Amino acid sequence: MIPPVQVSPLIKFTRYSALLVGMIYGKKRYDYLKPVAAEERRIEAEEKKKREELERIAKELAEGSPSI
Numbered sequence: 001m002i003p004p005v006q007v008s009p010l011i012k013f014t015r016y017s018a019l020l021v022g023m024i025y026g027k028k029r030y031d032y033l034k035p036v037a038a039e040e041r042r043i044e045a046e047e048k049k050k051r052e053e054l055e056r057i058a059k060e061l062a063e064g065s066p067s068i
Helices: 009-064
Strands: none
Touching: none
């Protein structure tokens, strides 16, 4: 078995720096997108209520009208 190679401190520093920068970027991006997604969910819920109400009314009208 070959002994492990000694990794350069510069490479280690660069890898951990990139990891940290990625974590910070992800947190900022998440904080930016979270309210946008919440608004989209709220709008979708309102549209779903309207759609269900229209479907309910259409169903009542269909059941109430005589079949030909």
